[in-house]
Amino acid sequence: MKRASSLAFGLACLASAVHAQDTESKLVINDDIDITTVAEAPAHAENLSEIYSGWAFRSPETMALQMDDFDNPGMIFVDQALDAYNTVEGSAGKSCQSCHGDDAEGLVGARAVYPKWNANAGEVWTMEMAINGCRTERMGAEPWGYTSGNMVNMTALISSVSRGMPVNVSFEGPEHDTWLQGKELYYTRTGQLELSCANCHEDNYDMMIRADHLSQGQINGFPTYRLKNAKLNAVHSRFKGCIRDTRAETYSPGSPEFVALELYVASRGNGLSVEGPSVRN
Ligand code: HEC
Numbered sequence: 001m002k003r004a005s006s007l008a009f010g011l012a013c014l015a016s017a018v019h020a021q022d023t024e025s026k027l028v029i030n031d032d033i034d035i036t037t038v039a040e041a042p043a044h045a046e047n048l049s050e051i052y053s054g055w056a057f058r059s060p061e062t063m064a065l066q067m068d069d070f071d072n073p074g075m076i077f078v079d080q081a082l083d084a085y086n087t088v089e090g091s092a093g094k095s096c097q098s099c100h101g102d103d104a105e106g107l108v109g110a111r112a113v114y115p116k117w118n119a120n121a122g123e124v125w126t127m128e129m130a131i132n133g134c135r136t137e138r139m140g141a142e143p144w145g146y147t148s149g150n151m152v153n154m155t156a157l158i159s160s161v162s163r164g165m166p167v168n169v170s171f172e173g174p175e176h177d178t179w180l181q182g183k184e185l186y187y188t189r190t191g192q193l194e195l196s197c198a199n200c201h202e203d204n205y206d207m208m209i210r211a212d213h214l215s216q217g218q219i220n221g222f223p224t225y226r227l228k229n230a231k232l233n234a235v236h237s238r239f240k241g242c243i244r245d246t247r248a249e250t251y252s253p254g255s256p257e258f259v260a261l262e263l264y265v266a267s268r269g270n271g272l273s274v275e276g277p278s279v280r281n
């Protein structure tokens, strides 16, 4: 019972379950966009029977913030991103709008299928990599920092136009080796606490860790506006924080390891809705 003992050592406060699955709450944004927050687990998430958005584990007050864009603090950053989207930058004299249309209409659906194999580059690309690819190759502009404000805001804009669409990330094609690498990372115990992602988010979701209601660690809601730091948070920033909590050395945002982990974690959410920018603690 190594797992139980290291959990007991590291997380002395694991307490009773709160049963997210009993919640009757439904997430409908602006009385218009239906969000699937519970779904049957895809076959490749072999140890889960149902998958849940992190939304289902938050307090009623936090849940409510996502029901109307005027209450969702993350939407302010979407407006900022729209300004950047319309701004001409770089040697080619183009803005994102020049090629992708008004209000990111040409990018509707993209969030649901990322990370995605990029045939030209011969590697899996996250949304951030695709954005920087356009900036450097198509605009002649400087790349944005992987978790910079401009970047996370832009991912929020691109996510917002796909809200309600089912996450449907591919993992059985040329991206399969990367997916397997991500799966390996997901199940590897790290740090002094010897905990893997799975120990918390698969074996113990719905339990309390200190004051926090543990979710499945899904990423369909990213980027997330966190009440804790009052800004949008990128997927890789969250991975970094979770690994730090096990007192392990962590990878950098944008590293091949985190790209692989993101692909794997995203695929575990196939069937949930794109929900970002979401609101979390
Ligand atoms: C000169 C035209 C051009 C500009 C300017 C441009 N892009 Fe692109 N972008 C493209 C093309 C072409 C593709 C590839 C489309 C495809 O593969 O289906 C692409 C792909 C993308 C993708 C991946 C979409 C997908 O479905 O895989 C994203 C995200 C993206 N661009 C975002 C941006 C953002 C954000 C900006 C501004 C910072 C921008 N682009 C500027 C032409 C452009």
Ligand code: HEC
Pocket (backbone or CB within 6 Å): 011, 053, 054, 055, 057, 186, 195, 196, 197, 198, 199, 200, 201, 209, 212, 213, 214, 215, 216, 217, 218, 219, 221, 224, 238, 239, 242, 243, 245, 246, 261, 265, 280
């Ligand atoms: C010690 C337990 C623990 C471990 C190990 C852990 N996490 Fe977390 N994680 C948490 C807690 C607590 C939260 C905040 C509450 C929640 O959303 O589950 C969280 C939140 C998250 C979220 C945000 C979910 C949302 O909807 O906003 C993601 C994504 C996530 N973790 C991914 C991971 C990944 C990937 C790993 C492995 C690299 C990992 N976590 C390892 C405890 C852990």
